[in-house]
Amino acid sequence: MVHGATLRSGFDETAEAVFMNSGYVYGSAEEAEAAFDGTHARYVYSRFRNPTIQMFEDRLALLEGAEACRATASGMAAVFGALACQLQAGDRLVAARALFGSCSWIAGELLPKWGVVTEFVDGTDLTAWEQALATPARVVLLETPSNPGLELIDLEAVCALAHKAGAVVVVDNVFATPMLQHPLQLGADVVVYSATKHIDGQGRCLGGAILGTKAFIEEVCGPFLRHTGPTLSPFNAWTLLKGLETLALRVERHCANAVALARHLEGKPGVARVLHPDLESHPQYALAQKQMSGGGSVLAIDFAGGKDAAFRFLNALRVVKISNNLGDAKSLACHPATTTHQRLTAEEKAIQGIGPGLLRLSVGLEDIADLIADVDRGLAAL
DSSP states (O other), X not given: OOSTTOOOOTTOOSSOOOOOXXXXXXXXXXXXXXXXXXSSOOOOBTTTOOHHHHHHHHHHHHHHTOSEEXXXXXXXXXXXXXXXXXXXXXXXXXEESOOOHHHHHIIIIIHHHTTOEEEEEOTTOHHHHHHHTTSOOSEEEEESSOTTTOOOOOHHHHHHHHXXXXXXXXXXXXXXXXXXXXXXXXXXXXXXXXXXXXXXXXXXXXXXXXXXXXXIIIIIIHHHHHHHOOOOOHHHHHHHHHHHHHHHHHHHHHHHHHHHHHHHHTTOTTEEEEEOTTSTTSTTHHHHHHHOSSOOSEEEEEETTXXXXXXXXXXXXXXXXXXXOOSXXXXXXXXXXXXXXXXXXXHHHHHTTOOTTEEEEEOOSSOHHHHHHHHHHHHHTO
């Protein structure tokens, strides 16, 4: 995370260099020809590869334990790229129902327009996965823990079922981060990130990443990204490199703050339930202990008073800011039913456990005493 995959220029700089150039020059026409026909490996155009972006990709691959990585302009570009590069009309996609709103839209609305058949399942129900994967499938898409309800999926079990069905398993590992969960070691084929979240972790830039085998990244995903152009900015790649240097330290503090805040909120008047993977009351606590090394930075709070109580709580906060981002140094909270998951139907929200009283709280790096005092201010407003 600090030294991995560093490429130094002839100036021997300590911090990685930012190569903002779009193109590269050649010493001769023959050299250009060799670059384009593949006989001479070198940088050709920054939409394809770039030294700063490559440092980020290679460092993240080292951290994830993946053979290769490609960076994208955003997390959603990573999710879409990982799916679109391998799906075509007539293929079947099996997806967990509990997905981020834009991921649900891609799986449920966009891909079916292109002839892809999508089947959604309850990700926590292994019997549902068995039934859905009794029929061959091309891709399985899931996130664990889920956004915003923090549902967990048994990765080893689902990956085994998916591979029997001939499917490639794509896991959105954003909530867990590379520090807390390793999907590739549990049987997944592809991991995607919104690097905007914990990897940057300071609200500075957008970015995404797709990780997998060298064959998948170079032969399946690479051509799609090269020709469609969801390219990460070199400056953003440099910023994300700086984020990786402190990721372990920040995630440790995130986790400690989040579980402390979750325990403080649990059982308080007006709070129907608190969800965090490290709470013993979480319905899948045993699975969290099995496949995660920490519960992460996000918790969900369900207020008995519904939307009105949730809004009163939000509006009373002073340290925690109202925002739809997460994984930030600053604690951020939002009301999923009216923001990130607003476009889901009432039935879809109910299936995912997104009720009118549910809040998503991304716990930051502030002093825990300040955070406890702030949520108590919110509770007093109920």
